[in-house]
Amino acid sequence: MNDLTRTQLDCEKSLDELSDYLSRDRTPYDESIETCPECLNALEALERLGPLSRDLLAEDAAALPPLSDSWIGRIMTNIHREMRSGRSVPISHSDPHVTVTVTEGAIRALIRAAGDAVTGILVGRCELLGDLDTVDAPITVRVTASIAWGESVPGLADEVRVQVYRALAQHTQIRVVSVDVAIEDVHIAERGDAPSSEGERP
Amino acid sequence: MTGMADSVGTLASVDADELTRRVLRVPGVRDVYRPVTSLTGTPATLARWIKSTPAKPSGAVELNTKDGHVSIETSIATDRDARSVIVAREVADVLRGAAEEAGHTDATVRVQISRIA
């Protein structure tokens, strides 16, 4: 492909051979390469090309004009057209001519907001397990969350549970039998979003 | 909103826009959307910007008449500080009331809460 790549080093090895050797993670061990200073230098130079490429792209990224809000806005507009609202969860009404429902998407957003309102918590996934189509069917809520570094896991998980119960009781008719909170990740609290207890930062 | 023909989108005395305004007046309702099965509609307030239609809630309440039977459908955003179940039921009552007012006593009403904000 490239004549230069067949160029031999003084030790008679070519860049092609050395690159190939690198691609095989330097196995099987090749003594003629591993003991030749010229080859070792070339290997090192070749190995640097990966990190250098990453740096180059980082440099490219930094040199590009900043993202405009309208650019992001256009993506968001398209996304909103494709919103996933999930199942329709019934709300009872005395009038048989009336059907009232709340979307699963709205309920998930409500749960996220309730959990996020607990300082030091960011909710991840939330699932509603059970027969959502039937009023009064027992439902289990399963929530994953990230906790701010240094916060007490059991304390905040309990608080999330309380807030989620409260929000669902306030806005839906779902009979929640349990709220399971799994802390899956740790994050560094934002400045101004100081954790409620002591010893926040690493 | 009177004097319009009694056809799709119009009850005898109210049209979809008037119904939308009534829904927006229910305490705890933050916005009204066009009902979309499986998709969330565009908020009435936003739809105005996007489509640059006249500045009125562009019939986010949908009125359908089929074989003389009237069905009314809408999707709402409720306020986080309200009680959504009660708000949504009240919206349904308002719509049922409007239908009855117009003589459609067997009109069906569907209200969906698509956002609690």
Place this chain on the structure above:
Amino acid sequence: MIVAMRARTGKTSPQSLTAAGDVILVARAIDGDSLAFETLIRRYAPIMRAYAARIVGSPAEADDVVQDSFFLAWQRLPDIRDGAAVRAWLMRIVSRQAFTHLRRRRADVPLPLATLSSTDSRQPEQVAVRNAQFSALSAALDRLPDDQRQCWLLREVAELSYREIAEELAISPASVRGKLARARASVGADMEAWR
């Protein structure tokens, strides 16, 4: 009327989500949280734009490619297996989109490769050396045949495994290894020439 009680604490904002890890953001986005997705966009759009620009040559076209990539990503998000790997997953999408764009454009008119970056105005000497290195690398990458450049970027910038690249390009892992070795040798030779 009901606006009075708006001052609740801990309302989620884009700022508070920037602290969240990828796993959390992906989980939320799958659940339909557009704010979480926007946070992912802000986190990864810069490197994706640079990546796409490397392939299509023009920053403006790269922006279009990245926009399409994010739209696609939103649709495919529920398929993602590991939220922690969202960066590589996004890079894969942008790579695919960029090369598709390139092929489509080449069917029309060839566009000269735009000169990216190297407009650095920091410490003169050190930067000069580094810039020379970067422009040599940049030129070397531009000279690579498409398939090698694609493999190289997927491996070294998107940081995909051989297996993932093979899967992505529908070729064998051995062939991926071969292309990477050739790419590295060519770039190495070019860089050597610059020295």
